[in-house]
Amino acid sequence: MIESYWLAGASAFWLGLLTSISPCPLATNIVAVTYISRHLKSPRHVAWAGVAYTLGRTFTYTALGLVLVFSLASAVEASELLQTYMNRILGPLLILAGMILLDLLRVRLPGRADGKRWSARFMQGTIWSSGILGVLFALSFCPVSAALFFGSLIPMAVSHQSYASFPILYGLGTGLPVAILGVGLGIGAGWVSRALHGITVVEVWSRRVTGAVFILAGIYLSLKYVFALL
Amino acid sequence: MNAKRVIRLVLIAFVALSAIWLVGRELPERPAPDAPATAAADGDRITVYYFHRTARCVTCLTIERLAQSEVENAFRDQIASGEIVFRSVNIEDPGNDHFTTDYNLVSQAVVLVEIRVGAPGRWKNLDAIWDLVHEEGEFRQYIRSEVGLFAGQGSS
Numbered sequence: 448m449i450e451s452y453w454l455a456g457a458s459a460f461w462l463g464l465l466t467s468i469s470p471c472p473l474a475t476n477i478v479a480v481t482y483i484s485r486h487l488k489s490p491r492h493v494a495w496a497g498v499a500y501t502l503g504r505t506f507t508y509t510a511l512g513l514v515l516v517f518s519l520a521s522a523v524e525a526s527e528l529l530q531t532y533m534n535r536i537l538g539p540l541l542i543l544a545g546m547i548l549l550d551l552l553r554v555r556l557p558g559r560a561d562g563k564r565w566s567a568r569f570m571q572g573t574i575w576s577s578g579i580l581g582v583l584f585a586l587s588f589c590p591v592s593a594a595l596f597f598g599s600l601i602p603m604a605v606s607h608q609s610y611a612s613f614p615i616l617y618g619l620g621t622g623l624p625v626a627i628l629g630v631g632l633g634i635g636a637g638w639v640s641r642a643l644h645g646i647t648v649v650e651v652w653s654r655r656v657t658g659a660v661f662i663l664a665g666i667y668l669s670l671k672y673v674f675a676l677l
Numbered sequence: 678m679n680a681k682r683v684i685r686l687v688l689i690a691f692v693a694l695s696a697i698w699l700v701g702r703e704l705p706e707r708p709a710p711d712a713p714a715t716a717a718a719d720g721d722r723i724t725v726y727y728f729h730r731t732a733r734c735v736t737c738l739t740i741e742r743l744a745q746s747e748v749e750n751a752f753r754d755q756i757a758s759g760e761i762v763f764r765s766v767n768i769e770d771p772g773n774d775h776f777t778t779d780y781n782l783v784s785q786a787v788v789l790v791e792i793r794v795g796a797p798g799r800w801k802n803l804d805a806i807w808d809l810v811h812e813e814g815e816f817r818q819y820i821r822s823e824v825g826l827f828a829g830q831g832s833s
Contacts, residue, residue, distance in 0.1 A: 471734040526783040530730065531769075535699055539692045551685045590730070590737050594784035594807045662688065673695045675731045 455603055459613040462595045463620015471589040474664045476625050478541065479584060481660045483577055483629025484636060485653050493633035496577040497626030503581020505618030508596065512614035515601055522597040526588065533587040538669030540583075545661030548654060581622060592621070723755075723828050724797075726788045727765045728776055737785045740806050741765060743813060744787050747820045752828075761828065787820070789827045801827055 466472065483500055486492040514520055546552035588596065596617065604613040640649035671677040725748050727741045748756070748763045755761040768776050780788045780800055787806050791798040803823050809816040 469736055471736060522783055523777060523781050527777055530784075534732070539695045542688055542692050546685065546688055551681065551688065590734050590785045591807070594786075597783035598804055599807070666691065669691070669695045671732050673698055677732075 452607060452609070455607050456609070456613065456616055459600055459603065459616040460620040462600055463617040463622075464624065465620075466592045466595050466617075467621045467624045469591045471591040472584070472587075474667050475537070475584045475587060478660055478664045479580060479625045480629040480632065481657045482580060483626060484631075484633030485650075485657050486633055486637075490634045490637060492574070493630050493637070495574045496633075497630040499574045499578035500581040500629070501619060501622030501626045503578035503583075504585040504622040505581075505615050506578075507582050507585035508614040508618040508621070509611050511596075512601060512604055513610055516605060516610045522601055526593045526597045529586055529588045530590075530593055534589070534668065534672040537583070537587045538665045538667070538671075538673055541661045541665030541668065543665075545658045545663075545665060548658030548661060551658075585618065585621065721791075721793050722759060723761045723824070724790045724792055725761065725763045725824060726776075726780075726790060727763070727785070728768050728780070728782055728788065729765065729785045731767060731769045736807075736810055740785065740787065740810050740816075743810070743816050744806070744820050747817045748824060751821045752824065755828070761824070789824060791827070 467476070479500055483496045484493065486496060511525070515522055515525060543552065547554060600613060600617050604610055607613065636649065636653065637646070640646040643649075667677070725744070727744055729737055729741065745763050745765070748761065752761045756763070766773055766776060768774060768782065776782060779797070780786070780790075780802060782788075782802075784807075787803040788800055789803065790800040801823070803820065805819055806816065809819050
């Protein structure tokens with residue numbers, strides 16, 4: 448019985464890995480890797496951004512799993528809703544975020560005298576924003592992640608009565624490969640730029656590349672899910 | 678007008694167009710035309726459905742290609758006689774949304790449905806397709822045996 452539980456737990460983690468490495472969420476994974484790897488000045492900051500991204504994803508899957516198990520929400524309806532609307536909203540949202548990163552757009556929040564502050568914080572890439580990115584990307588289900596999460600993981604969690612731990616393992620599986628790649632790239636690029644004494648220049652270009660990746664991924668997702676052209 | 682301003686305007690226009698397009702898609706659609714009368718008059722059969730959405734993914738296209746080719750190769754005689762039919766259905770097309778609740782679809786799926794006297798009867802969702810899609814041989818074997826078993830149960 449205990450072996451079966453651990454086996455199922457390992458399967459939950461494996462399903463997460465499978466989701467992460469499938470081509471289906473490639474566009475959002477590229478955005479996440481680029482965003483996490485931006486903090487060239489501080490390897491510790493890069494690492495925390497990777498952790499926050501993974502925890503953001505894990506939070507979404509756990510919350511969703513608990514809602515599905517302890518409410519009247521049906522997996523079919525939740526899957527339908529998220530697949531239909533999240534992917535359609537995500538494209539334009541990424542374009543706007545990319546525009547903020549490239550300083551093409553300035554967001555002035557009501558009641559704030561310093562309108563540039565929010566944009567500046569997003570450009571710097573706080574640890575919180577990496578977590579929010581994880582939450583958001585986990586909500587945008589593609590066919591593979593929907594099949595594995597709603598079709599395989601939730602029934603497995605219900606049969607083992609592991610309503611939180613299996614979604615947590617699944618979330619870690621979906622976030623870890625992306626976070627590790629982002630952290631590796633960020634730390635590597637930081638070392639190279641420090642060795643070349645050009646960290647400021649590299650950081651400027653890193654921000655530009657990140658903004659461009661956000662916009663290109665947003666255009667791709669919009670063409671695919673909004674206009675159905677791809 | 679400098680390049681930065683042009684890029685900003687183009688991107689804002691693209692986002693605005695996306696928003697308008699999204700709202701337009703949500704307006705009530707015209708009801709789908711009724712199914713042709715011949716459909717109800719068709720004989721008993723097994724329909725192998727591949728359900729998908731408008732946006733396709735690489736894995737989903739692989740599942741469709743392998744499932745269709747395996748059904749058409751392994752059940753050539755039954756396909757020719759109309760006993761087994763393969764159909765790809767976009768569940769986002771007008772009039773197809775009922776399939777989602779009819780067969781509890783959470784994603785793209787291969788579903789076997791027995792049609793008797795023009796009406797759908799028992800059905801089975803082949804939910805192991807996602808586990809097997811990267812092993813072509815096992816995937817084909819799974820489709821072949823499940824369709825054979827399902828068709829055999831109906832005839833007994």
